[in-house]
Amino acid sequence: MSIFGWFRRRSSAPVARERLQILLAHERGVRGQSDLLAILREEILAVIEKHVPIERDNVQIKMDRGDAVSTLEIDVEVPNSAGLLLSA
């Protein structure tokens, strides 16, 4: 083994540390996010349901985490009959 190989072997712990930090930051985000999304989903649904009848399965809520900003995407399918009510 070359001297460089020996040095690489020496430094495996810092690599482990860095990989873990990145991975866990992501996994904790997902964990927190699922709770936040569940809450948002319920509250948004409650507000819409006050005015328009909707199918719970036809609501998609997604959050994308970016470096600078995150986006919250809410996609609600409203039945046509309800749509008529909206335009009325």
Add this chain to the structure above:
Amino acid sequence: MAKVLVVTSGKGGVGKTTSTAALGAALAQSGQSVVVVDFDVGLRNLDLVMGAERRVVFDLINVVQGIAKLSQALIRDKRIETLWLLPASQTRDKDALTEEGVARVIKELRAKFDWVICDSPAGIERGATLAMRFADAAVIVTNPEVSSVRDSDRMIGLLDSKTEKAEKGQRIEKHILITRYDAARAARGEMLSIEDVLEILSTPLLGIIPESEEVLRASNLGSPVTLSNAASAPARAYLAAARRLKGEDVPMTIPNGKKGLLDKLFGRRAA
């Protein structure tokens, strides 16, 4: 006031059962009354590590289902009067545990003992979630290795959300117990250091158990390591950890198992 402690890790093979036996025995050696409860239904091993495998008649499932009384299932340790074992069933599976049944057994144990130490199975399934469900405090057993640290992080998340205490909005007391630690390898940068693990998990440290042949010897003999060789490095580390669990202020030392030249050059002792 009884304290319910869960010994957990997520990952298997990191030393939950060894640590349950050693911490349980160490607390009992200091005069506390202790019961160690095996939640690994179907794959019990705490009985074997405690050297009580031939004395199991009834088990946790029998008590949970009301087939046996708690007093019939509890096994008293032959070496320490105040140490007891509640074994798991070897023939049933984890679905035989019910939350109500476990709640009732834990309540009964709280009335009888100072410490109720629940040895969690690996994984995050029913046995593991029920082992932590009614805990006041948790010992998260972690090896200085990436997969173990990741699983510990997951368990910390579950402890903070799925335990009865967490659901009531109370804080569950959490401690990291680092096992299989090799100070020389950590000093050479081959193993995550204590600081790395604690910083990543941001949870306080209960103790550092060195990698040692004494641990295997103890399980071969069916004796908690604090009893089989109380002067050995892992036993001293477990005894100190048990004192910290009781709230004593014991200075943390980084155990140094071997005495090679490299250890002398690179090994450290913390204040």
